[in-house]
Amino acid sequence: MASQSPTPGTERARLATAGARAVTLDSLSNQPKSDVWKGNIFLALLLLAVTLALAGLAAIIIQAAVEGAPAFSTKLLTNGPSTVNPEEAGFRPALVGTLYLILGVILLVVPLGVSAAVYLEEYADGTKWWNRTIELNVQNLAGVPSIIYGILGLAFIVRGPLDLGFILAAGSLTLALLVLPTVILASREAIRAVPPSIREGSLALGATQWQTIRRQVLPAAIPGVVTGVILAISRAIGETAPLLLVGAATFVTFNPTFLGDNGYTALPVLIFNYASRPQDEFRILAAAGVIVMLIVLLAMNAFAVWLRNRYEQQW
Amino acid sequence: MHSDGPNDERGLSQQIAVTREPEQAGEDIWAKDKVFEVNDVTVSYGKKPAVRDVTMDIVRNEVTALIGPSGCGKSTLLRCLNRMNDLIPSASVEGEILYHGQDLYGHKVDPVQVRKMIGMVFQKPNPFPKSVYDNIAFGPKVLGMKDIDERVEKALHGAALWDEVKDRLDDNAYGMSGGQQQRLCIARTMAVEPEVILMDEPCSALDPISTGKIEDLMAELKEQFSIVIVTHNMQQAARVSDKTAFLIVELDATDENRWGQLVEYDETGKIFTNPQDSRTEDYVTGKVG
Numbered sequence: 001m002a003s004q005s006p007t008p009g010t011e012r013a014r015l016a017t018a019g020a021r022a023v024t025l026d027s028l029s030n031q032p033k034s035d036v037w038k039g040n041i042f043l044a045l046l047l048l049a050v051t052l053a054l055a056g057l058a059a060i061i062i063q064a065a066v067e068g069a070p071a072f073s074t075k076l077l078t079n080g081p082s083t084v085n086p087e088e089a090g091f092r093p094a095l096v097g098t099l100y101l102i103l104g105v106i107l108l109v110v111p112l113g114v115s116a117a118v119y120l121e122e123y124a125d126g127t128k129w130w131n132r133t134i135e136l137n138v139q140n141l142a143g144v145p146s147i148i149y150g151i152l153g154l155a156f157i158v159r160g161p162l163d164l165g166f167i168l169a170a171g172s173l174t175l176a177l178l179v180l181p182t183v184i185l186a187s188r189e190a191i192r193a194v195p196p197s198i199r200e201g202s203l204a205l206g207a208t209q210w211q212t213i214r215r216q217v218l219p220a221a222i223p224g225v226v227t228g229v230i231l232a233i234s235r236a237i238g239e240t241a242p243l244l245l246v247g248a249a250t251f252v253t254f255n256p257t258f259l260g261d262n263g264y265t266a267l268p269v270l271i272f273n274y275a276s277r278p279q280d281e282f283r284i285l286a287a288a289g290v291i292v293m294l295i296v297l298l299a300m301n302a303f304a305v306w307l308r309n310r311y312e313q314q315w
Numbered sequence: 316m317h318s319d320g321p322n323d324e325r326g327l328s329q330q331i332a333v334t335r336e337p338e339q340a341g342e343d344i345w346a347k348d349k350v351f352e353v354n355d356v357t358v359s360y361g362k363k364p365a366v367r368d369v370t371m372d373i374v375r376n377e378v379t380a381l382i383g384p385s386g387c388g389k390s391t392l393l394r395c396l397n398r399m400n401d402l403i404p405s406a407s408v409e410g411e412i413l414y415h416g417q418d419l420y421g422h423k424v425d426p427v428q429v430r431k432m433i434g435m436v437f438q439k440p441n442p443f444p445k446s447v448y449d450n451i452a453f454g455p456k457v458l459g460m461k462d463i464d465e466r467v468e469k470a471l472h473g474a475a476l477w478d479e480v481k482d483r484l485d486d487n488a489y490g491m492s493g494g495q496q497q498r499l500c501i502a503r504t505m506a507v508e509p510e511v512i513l514m515d516e517p518c519s520a521l522d523p524i525s526t527g528k529i530e531d532l533m534a535e536l537k538e539q540f541s542i543v544i545v546t547h548n549m550q551q552a553a554r555v556s557d558k559t560a561f562l563i564v565e566l567d568a569t570d571e572n573r574w575g576q577l578v579e580y581d582e583t584g585k586i587f588t589n590p591q592d593s594r595t596e597d598y599v600t601g602k603v604g
Binding site: 125127195197198199200201202203204205206207208211215216220313 | 397399402404427428430431432434435437439441442443444453454457458500503504507509
């Protein structure tokens, strides 16, 4: 009999073990329901926020693509604008104008921005009040509304001291002033990312400060600087307000040049002009123009991302 | 740069004299060529002294070790010897550091020229993000030296690295092991042919095998260079150095201010077997850390 049923002692042991297991399992699995709910709701809110942000972007792109589809053809790139013949109208002068503007901005902003960043990072004594003032104001300038730069450009570049007139170069200068603070900040970030040990290593060999900056710090910072410049430029491409003030006329049927004084235009300015016309054909053109601009921007940003991944230095 | 430190406050520290008794050593160990004469040097960051009243001579073609607990100012002292402390705006040096009799902090002295003659190897290997070749060629190039290729090869041989890297001179230095990177940094320093090499805990980031290689290297290097090494590792100081300086952290009465102080400076063997100061003895025997 004892061999067929467990002895009372082993039975008790089995019960005790089973009980202990159940208690352990319980304490491991029995998370309060309210905690589970709170966690899920929080996650849902986060997902909603992400979805809304992406949905807004997607809606704009899809809307522009659908609406602009009928106007999609190479005419967009090759033809000039027309008020009478929307089927034949395109963006060529505006596209050329935008490319010229960007070129001018790059030529102005890279040497100025990088030099300023090198000064602030490598030479400026941060304990001096004037250097701190400069730093603070560069950061503030990055947040100044673009229309104010437009007025500045009108008063000092188009008229006033520089007196260039309403030419494309004036537009480039104005946009360059607009993005300069951003370029300075991005370049400083890139320069600061070069570890001090690299500078010390170079200086300890008897290199001068300038040799150290020129041959160690700047080469190591270039990928970051270029990325920052491209991102700043893509902001400049989209700017309309300051350009309107410094002479970007909306209707220019010929290719603009840097110094030509018979007017110039840019993509966003022409899009704005088309969109504000009552006829459907022009609204379609405006949508197609948005797509053209987005493609230009995406191409630039993709290049910036590629550049950063390709050359980014792991220290 | 004349010392006019707070003489009246020194009290105890003034009584600490560096042991210099030639008759005990049998021959005058200090009579050799002096590279540095450090006289009553106090280094401060802002108003706080990091190391105070250090007086010691550093002899040519020897390895001189600076040991002591964390915060005793040994790295600070080392970085004064090639004016790397100039890079820290708040750092100031009082007293006198003579390099072959010339005041290193004299008015006409250019820190860049000082660093050409007094090279430095840092705690963490800091190769440039360039190829092995360019890492070494950089120094000679900026100093306008000729025969860059030969210099690179000679420096790599000198740092016992040539056989390991001769087939990958164009590879990025960041692909090397930590020990190789540190020897590359030593080779880089040797390539500009300084007279003195300062080493700031050069092995603290390395494994024992790499450390051993660098220690062997130092024994060879001292034929050609004078070496000053800061180390946390007392065994290392005992193995590689000819003379050892022991520094401690002093606290003032309020326990708020602390600074480094040179306790004893002598031949390495003496410091480790027969120290004159009980604090040195406690430290080297491991009674206090």
